[in-house]
C-alpha cells in the first residue's frame with residue numbers, strides 16, 4: 001500500500017502498515033515523532049487547578065505513581081511559591097525516582113537561587129512575551145526580558161543543571177521578537193526552548209507552523225505546553241511533534257488553570273495509535289487508570305465520561321450493527337485495544353438498538369444454550385421492552 005506521509009504530500013513509497021489502523025504509516029516518520037518525552041506537570045500546572053490543594057503526602061504519592069507509569073520528567077511548583085512548596089520539592093528530589101525532577105520558575109534570579117538549592121535535576125524558566133503580559137503583568141520590554149534570560153540561564157548552567165527557557169503566551173507574541181529571543185538562548189546553551197499556548201487559542205495548523213519555524217532557528221530540543229480552552233490540546237500536541245517538537249507537557253486528566261492542558265491519558269491514546277510498539281514498551285499503560293483515579297480523588301472530580309481510554313464508556317459498543325462487527329473483529333470499531341491499558345470492552349445488549357448477535361454473546365457468557373431462532377425471539381422481546 002502506498003502512503004504519503006509528510007505534510008508536503010511527498011510519497012515515501014511502500015511503508016509497512018499498522019494493521020490496527022491501516023491509514024497510519026509506521027516507519028521512520030513515526031519513529032521521529034515517537035521519540036517524544038513527557039514533562040508531567042500535574043504537580044505544577046495541576047496544582048493551579050481550581051480544586052487542587054495537595055499536601056506533602058499526596059504530592060509524594062502522585063510523584064511515585066507518575067514515576068511508575070514511566071514519565072520522563074516530573075515538574076514541580078516553584079520552591080519560591082511558599083515555604084512548604086520548597087520543602088515538598090526537596091522531599092520529592094530525595095525519593096530517588098527514575099524520572100528527572102524539574103521545578104518551574106519565573107525568569108528572575110531570586111527564584112533561580114532558591115530553586116538550584118533544592119536538589120532538582122533542572123529548571124523550567126518562563127517569562128511572558130505577549131503584549132498582554134508585557135503590559136498587564138510584569139511590564140518589561142524585550143530588551144529587559146533578553147537580559148534577564150541570559151543572566152538566569154547562565155546562572156543555572158553554572159550549577160550544572162538542565163535548563164529550559166520558555167515564553168508564556170507564545171502564540172500572541174511578536175514572531176520576530178520571539179525567534180530572536182530563542183536564538184539568543186539557544187546560542188548560550190539551553191537544553192530546551194518551550195512554547196506555551198497559555199490561553200489555549202492556537203489551532204493545530206498554527207502550532208505546526210510555529211514549531212516548524214522554530215525548528216529551523218534553534219538546534220536545542222523544543223518543548224510545548226498547551227492549554228485546552230478550545231479543545232485542541234491533544235491534537236495540538238500531536239501537531240507539535242509532527243513539526244519537530246521533542247517534549248510535551250501533560251497533566252493527569254489535564255488538570256491545570258481553567259480547564260487545563262493536554263492530558264497524559266489523552267496523549268497516550270493519540271500516541272498509541274501512532275506507534276503502538278514504542279508506547280506500550282515505554283509506558284506502564286496498565287497503571288493509567290489507577291493514576292487517574294488517584295489524582296481524581298485528590299482533587300475531588302470524577303473522570304469525565306468521554307475521557308480517552310478510561311471514560312466509563314470508552315470501550316462500550318451499543319448499536320446492533322456495531323456489536324455484530326465488534327464481536328467478529330474488535331478492530332472494526334476500535335482504534336485502540338483496551339487490553340493495552342488493562343481495560344475491557346463491553347458490548348451493550350439491553351436496549352432498543354440491540355441486535356441478536358449481542359444477545360447471543362450474552363447468552364453464551366451466561367452459560368445458557370439457545371438456538372439462533374430462540375435468541376432472535378429474545379432479542380425482539382428485549383427491543384419491545386426497551387421501547388416501553
Ligand code: HCA
Pocket residue numbers: 045048104124125126166167168169194195196197198199224225227257
Ligand atoms: C501559567 C504559565 C504556564 C507556563 C508554561 C511553560 C503557561 O501558568 O500561566 O512554562 O511552558 O501556560 O504559560 O503554565
Ligand code: CU
Pocket residue numbers: 045198225227256257261
Ligand atoms: Cu500553563
